[in-house]
Amino acid sequence: MKSSLALSLLALLSLTGCNALNTQPATESHIEGQWSLQQFYLQGSLVELGERTRLQIMAEDEHSGRLSGNAGCNGFFGAYRVDNGKFSTGPIGATMMACPDDLMTQEQQFLKALEQLTSFSYDGQTLKLQDESGQVKILMAPE
Template structure:
């Protein structure tokens, strides 16, 4: 124990709580004072007022609309759009190519990218059911059917209660309420998180504070990082790909993996496991092409069938890797 001394004698201290946070209580003579202990700020804790999240034909878009301009986060990139005249609602549009427009109408919105128009609806939180977990100490979070369940300290402590409202942030979601275990705060950020035990990537980084305990880990379904628009292969086993040849990867939510192999179309299955990514054998059409294309196609399918893990490069490229170290690199 640290002993503090002033002219009146030793200063005694103990831990107390103030608004759910651990504090130091100083006892000096007849005076007392609660002094909050310093803590690191929660992710997305400051500068995130006014954000809203929308689902625009399968794509999540975040927007903060102001009187003169709107901030838009689209495909992980931030855009600033000035406000333009509109008959109804608040409309914002880029002044230079590429064409981007966002027309805010409360719980509904319209997003225009190039010549594609997407109808949007406002979201009230992360897609449910949602689960997250972390290690050392072990914990697990589940959001489903209007309830929040949190186990921590390897199951020794449990919290279960009705789920309240979320607030959107620039990068994800924030949730806060007071519980019997103290103040509870969840920060769910849409940044790729690698499980500290398995290395498997997840779509969300999760930071939880419950009482005076902080829990950090990963959340969301890893499959969500793969599914969506097709991936186009840029490199095969560090040998590039033949100019103007088309190799693609289309991960469906039902576990189907299909695409173009350079000459023929292929289809098969994939699964994200606790240890990584597994694929089965692939069937393909039987069209004949130039020998170079056929050789590349054979190497591509052979490598794809041997994939055991996936990750993402610093620039956002998808990397599929075999146990022998062969790699497929693809981008959207």
């Protein structure tokens, strides 16, 4: 009897452990780090941005911190706040280097999208930043 109970408990623990490896709930700690842009969506369409687009998120405490990066041409910076999967930024500032017009337009759209994000999720490989309708706007991968 004891051995069958022990085997049942061992089987339950191993199944729980496997499941825990496959899913990661979005927590504030998952958002901190260095990220490179994978995809950016504007009005439901995929927008190509330069390979230099990066985002760094640095926590100052468990619910807020600073973000910075490169939007393709110019550097940007600002503050963020997270709480229970909700994400918000303060105003985003940026340097003002001269770049080709099309790159500047895309960059401005990316920075505007950052300010409109309201939630995030993390699946262990991709950070998904969503707007208030739940649409994924930005997909980032860890560097």
